[in-house]
Amino acid sequence: MGLYLPVGLFILLLIALLMAAGFKTWTGRVRLSFRRVWQVTGVYLALLLASLAVFYALAASGKAETLPVPEKGPGEGGENEYDRILSAYYDALFKGRLEEYQGAELQGKWDFNYPERRLLVRTAEKRPYYGIIAVEEKAADDGRVEARYYNVSLGGGDLFPVNPPEVKLAGEVLEIALPRRKEFMTFFFCQDFTSAQFTGKGVADISSGLYIYHGDHQVLYLKVPRGLEIDTDASIEHSVTFIER
Amino acid sequence: MRAAVECSGLTKAFGSTVAIDNLSFKLPANKITGLIGRNGAGKTTLLKLIAGYLAPTGGSVKVFSENPFNNVRVSANLIFVDDKMTMPQSLNLGEILEAVGGFYENWDHRLARGLLEYFNLNPRQHHHNLSKGMKSTFNMIVGIAARCPLTIFDEPTVGMDAAVRKDFYRALLKDFLQHPRTVFFSSHLLNEISEILDDILLLDQGRCRLYMTKDAVKEFAVGLQGKEEAVAAIAGGSEIFYRKKLGPENLYLVVPNRFSEEELLAARRKGVEVSAVPAEDLCVYLTAKHKGGIDDVFDRN
C-alpha cells in the first residue's frame, strides 16, 4: 500500500505527458469550428442533464433501492440487525422450535409413511450436501417421516431465494436431490471519490464494510418416528445434526 | 511633434553577443521609416525591444513615452508583423480576422475581408496550411487592418512573389495616407520599399549608421569615376565609403557629398564622372566591412 499511491500517480503523470504531446497535434487536426464545438458540447450537456432527470425519476419510482443491504453497525464485530435475526433463527433451530418460529420460512414439505426401523439418508447424486440436516426424534413412533425445508426470513421478503432441494423416499433410502444452483448479480453503486470524501460512501468504504446476507441459511428438518435408526453416508455425514428437545 | 519611439543608449546583449549597442534615436510619429541593415545587424532585436518582447540590457526604449516591456497600453497601440506570427491553428482565416479584430479599437473588418479576397485567400482555409508567401500575405493583412498607431513590419514580404509585394506596398501606402500612423518597416529590399519610405534608419552591428530622410540619403554621397589620380585629387582627404578599381587606370570612389557646384563642375572638366549613388547601394557600402566590397577578398590574392 505504501508505494501504491506514488507509483499510481507517477503512471498518471506519464499518461498526462503523453497525452499532452498527442493532444496538441490532435486538437490541431480537429477541423471543427469553435461554434460547432460549442454546439456539440451543448448537446453533451443536454444529454447529461437528461440523464440526471431520468436518474431522479428512477429514484422517485422506487427503483432506487432493491436491496436493503445492512450497513455495518457500530462496534468491532459489526453487530447489526441481520446478525440478530440470524442468531435468533439458529437459536430456534437448535432448540427444535423452528416450526413455530416466525423468522423461519417454510419452503418445502414432504411427508412419508415409513414403518421400517432403519433409514439411509443421502443425496441423490452422492454429491456432498452442505446445508444443515437436522434430525429430531419424535416423542412417539407414528411411522411417519416428515421432511421440512426452512430458510431464514430476512424481513424484506426473499432477497436471494435459493432453490429448495427435492426429497423422496425410495425403498429404504431417503434421497435428497440437490437444488439447482441459483445465480445472482448485484450492483453496488459507490459514490465518486469527490463526494465520498465527505459522505463516506465510496468504493473503498463500501467494499470493506460489506457483508451480503444471503438466503443461504436453509435447513432440511427431518422429524422421524421414535426409535428409527438413521444411517448416513459420506455425502451428508457432516451435515447432520441431531436435535434434542 | 512627439516621438512615437525614443531610444537612448539602448543596449541588448545575448550572453557575450551585443546585438544592439548603445543606440539612440527618435522615431517621429506618422511617418514610414525603413529599418535597413544586413543580416545580423540587429534589426529584429531592435524591433522586438520596441514591441516589448525583449527587455533591454542597458539604456531605455520608450514607445509613446512609456516603457513597452510588459505594458498593456503600448501593446494595445502596437502590432508586430513578421512571418513567424503565431496564429491560432483551430480557427480558419475568416474566424481569425474576426477574433483578432476584437483586440484592436481601430480594426477595419471590411478592409481586412476585402484584402483577403483581393489576395485570393479563402477565409475557410487554415493558417498552418498556407504557403510561406500566403502566410506573410495574411499577416500583412492583419497588420494593415489593425490600424495601430505604431505598426511594425519585420521583413514582412518573406516568400511573397514580386506582384504580391508590389500590391502590398501599395495597399500599405494607400491606407497610410487615409489613416496616418507610425510605420517601422525592416527590409533588405530597400530599392523596392524606398518608394513608400519617408525616412531611412541604417543599422550596422547594432549601431545607427545613418538616419535621415530618404531624399537626404540620395544626396548624401556621390560617385566619382575617372583616372585614378584625378579622382583621388578631388576626393582629397575625405572619407571613402567605397572604392573600386576599374581596369588598370580607372577608379570609382563613393565619398560624402560635400562638394559645391563649382567643385563638381571642375571635376567634370578634369574628366571625372560625377554620379548619384542609389540609396540601396549606399547602404550596402556603408555597412560593408571592406571598402572594396567582395572584390577586396579576391584582389588580395
Add this chain to the structure above:
Amino acid sequence: MMSLTETSVPAVAWKQYRFKTKIYAGNLITLLAAQLLGLLLSFRGVGFSGFSSETVTHKIMYISGDIIVVITLIWAFVVGYNLAGSSFKQDFVFVSNRLSSHLSNIAYLLTSAVIAGVTASLGGILLRVLVVLAYGGQSHFGLFIPPLDLAGGIFAAILYALLVSAGGYLFGMLVQLSRAFIVLVPGLLIGALYMEAKTTGQARLLLDAVNFFVQESSYFLFFVKVFLAVVLGFALVIFFSQRMEVRK
C-alpha cells in the same frame, strides 16, 4: 495623428479570455472523448467480487464514476500544461502583457474546471442510468444519491480540476522558463520518494500531500485548502514570468 487607445489590464484580459474560449475550443472535444472513454471503462465496474456455494453463485459489481473523474483530471492537467506552453507565445502576437495573459489563462482554466467538474460528476449519473437500464432486472444497492451529496461531489470535482490544471499550468510555465524542468520535476519527485522510501521504508511525503486534500471531509476546509494551493501556484507563475521574454 491616430489617437492612442486607452485600455486596462482587466479589459485586455477579458478580450483575451474570450479569444481563448474560441481558439482552445478543441479542448472541449477532447474532454468529451476522454469522458466517453471513462464511461466505457466504468461500465463493467471498478471492482468485482463474488462468492459461490452449493446453492448460489453471487457476483457483485462495484460501479462508480471514479474512472471518469480521474480521466477528467488528467485532461485538466494536460489543458493547464498546454495552455502554459502555447498561450504566452500566442498572447503577445496581439494585445497583452504578462499579467493580462495570466489572468485570462486563470479565467480560462476556471471555466474549464467548472465544465470538467460538472460533466465528470454528471457522467457518473449517466453511468448509473445506463447500468440500471442495461441490467434492469438485477438487484442493486446505493443507486440513489441525495441531491446534496451530488452537489457536494460537483463542487469538489470542480475544485480538484482547478487544482490539477493549476498544477499543470505551473509545471508548464516552469518548462517554458527552462526545458530542463520537464525532466527535473518528475526526477526530483521520484528521487525524493526513493530516498524517503529507502530511509524510512515508506513514501509518506506524496501520500501526505495527496491525503491533505483527499482526506479532508469538511467542504469548507477543502475549499480553503484548494483555494490557497491554487492561489500559491498562480502567484508563483506570475512572479516567475515577470521578466520572461517573448520568444518566437
